[in-house]
Amino acid sequence: MKYSFGPLINENSKILILGSLPGVRSLAESRYYAHPQNKFWKIIYGAWGLTPDADFDARYGFILAHGLALWDVIKCARREGSADGSIRDETPNDVPALLATHPAVSLIIFNGGFAFAKYKKYFGLPKIEYRKMLSTSPACAGRDKEREEMWRAALRRAAPSSAIPLQ
Numbered sequence: 001m002k003y004s005f006g007p008l009i010n011e012n013s014k015i016l017i018l019g020s021l022p023g024v025r026s027l028a029e030s031r032y033y034a035h036p037q038n039k040f041w042k043i044i045y046g047a048w049g050l051t052p053d054a055d056f057d058a059r060y061g062f063i064l065a066h067g068l069a070l071w072d073v074i075k076c077a078r079r080e081g082s083a084d085g086s087i088r089d090e091t092p093n094d095v096p097a098l099l100a101t102h103p104a105v106s107l108i109i110f111n112g113g114f115a116f117a118k119y120k121k122y123f124g125l126p127k128i129e130y131r132k133m134l135s136t137s138p139a140c141a142g143r144d145k146e147r148e149e150m151w152r153a154a155l156r157r158a159a160p161s162s163a164i165p166l167q
Contacts, residue, residue, distance in 0.1 A: 009069035021074040023082030040136035084114035092122040
């Protein structure tokens with residue numbers, strides 16, 4: 001069985017970013033989005049016109065300082081490798097309970113269609129605003145510009161208007 005991490009969230013979080021289940025590299029390093037080919041950190045920092053910090057504690061601080069939160073839809077599952085398509089026998093995290101204890105969260109961003117599909121399977125459609133994004137995974141290659149624009153637009157909805165450059 002593979003197990004996800006606990007949520008990275010605080011009382012100032014306005015946007016919850018939900019992935020599916022950490023991949024092999026992330027699990028080995030016990031860090032969200034640790035694979036260097038995953039575009040997550042580049043996209044998140046890039047929305048503010050910045051380059052990702054090398055240090056993961058600084059990255060987590062950035063997430064919380066910018067009103068974001070991270071978690072995964074799946075708590076645990078069987079999976080060979082890192083592909084979402086090979087996830088089997090999953091158990092979901094209690095995302096609705098997390099949202100109930102963090103009422104400032106007003107937007108869910110699903111990092112890929114798989115995370116959205118699993119959320120919908122277990123909880124139905126979210127009761128708050130949500131966006132299904134192109135995955136930041138290396139498996140979703142070739143649509144970098146579209147993906148970055150999609151993420152920037154979603155992040156801008158919950159961030160102060162001057163916080164994210166229009167680029």
